[in-house]
Amino acid sequence: MSELFEFGKNILESQPFSVLLGTELEVFEPGLANLSLKVRDQLKQQHGFVHGGVISYLADNALTYAGGSVLGDSVTSEFKINYLRPAIGKKLLATASVLSAGKNQAVCQCNVIAIGDDGECTVAVAQGTITRVAK
Amino acid sequence: MSELFEFGKNILESQPFSVLLGTELEVFEPGLANLSLKVRDQLKQQHGFVHGGVISYLADNALTYAGGSVLGDSVTSEFKINYLRPAIGKKLLATASVLSAGKNQAVCQCNVIAIGDDGECTVAVAQGTITRVAK
């Protein structure tokens, strides 16, 4: 386990909301971050799909991680998400990467993929700006 | 309690994720929706602020409600959010309204306000497209 990955896991464990949802860090390398979430009933909306707010949370957090992998301690300043189809399956995986980074900000993109017994499909795409937290 | 408000409350109670977070419907009229959330530790990130994912969830859901108030059963197709400042306080309030609506889609805007003992401030603004669920 790399030092960066360990750092990322510690951050995630110190986010009570991520603990509540059960988010796991799968990949955390310079310029890349994958976060996943086991789908359970508590995360759904009234039609039985994963709630859009869960998907936007996961995209937002993966974007922050991707940006943070090159900037250090960071927050999401803004992002935009398009939902492509209803999210069903056993697991959500958000894969985010850095498109461009300066000293204080990075622009990142993220795909959210739903993985089920029958395969996987992209359920949302997001794009946003991550900003380094001034110390 | 209007029929529309009662309908809206029932939808919220049938969203397990909204129940998990404790979201409450405050206003639900044609073209308007206010959702609120009591801030508790479980909803925070590592710096003690409300997690951005909670704010984006609340904005997303308020946008859907606003659109749904004129379209009927609806989902968020896409939205964009700018975080303005860290969210602290006792309660979050998302106020959403319809800017323009056709038969199948509505464009809505939303402010997310953090309310504390010292007053309130806008912590995020969002804008998105809500789409009627085809029956």
Added chain:
Amino acid sequence: MSELFEFGKNILESQPFSVLLGTELEVFEPGLANLSLKVRDQLKQQHGFVHGGVISYLADNALTYAGGSVLGDSVTSEFKINYLRPAIGKKLLATASVLSAGKNQAVCQCNVIAIGDDGECTVAVAQGTITRVAK
């Protein structure tokens, strides 16, 4: 004519693309900027409406001006636009305002209004981040 307004007019005149399109500065005060454009055939698309790219240009520029009114020399870092209806009429007016500003960035919103003989209507809404140009 205020000093700020004169400064704004000079910037606009030094943007060849704004001169090509015929953009005019109508209001430029701390936190506010209105830009307008006379609609002519050259600015249209194949259906006879104003081209979306003209509307997004005007929104983008009005957002930059609004941000610049409090930040000084600035650029748009990102924005999002929803087109509400086809733009017809004699004049486009983009009204932008600052929602929140720090030392280096401002979040702004903008409405684009089409004005014709029959009245006016909002044809697009935009939201974005403006960043001060480091000197």
Added chain:
Amino acid sequence: MSELFEFGKNILESQPFSVLLGTELEVFEPGLANLSLKVRDQLKQQHGFVHGGVISYLADNALTYAGGSVLGDSVTSEFKINYLRPAIGKKLLATASVLSAGKNQAVCQCNVIAIGDDGECTVAVAQGTITRVAK
């Protein structure tokens, strides 16, 4: 020249604003569209870079073309753009592709690349929703 490409070229020639700017269609296949623009002084802003409004126009139009390649006659409903760096060079190339398409809407992404004597770099990324024009 494929029938689709010829159709696309005709549309572009019937957009007065695209003719004014000098936009050219380079690729137009199901799910893909590349549009380019020769950089000239008229397209610049006050610092000598290509005006952001030109870049957003080109991204918007490429997104519409990409969506239109699978939907037929279409318009952009909304999009979001992040500017990554100042655009300098001899030519702008916007490459757009469809991420997901239904019967009436498609979600597309676009990169805008500036090409100069020294090489090329991505100057903006965009993401948006394209809607089929009802007949």
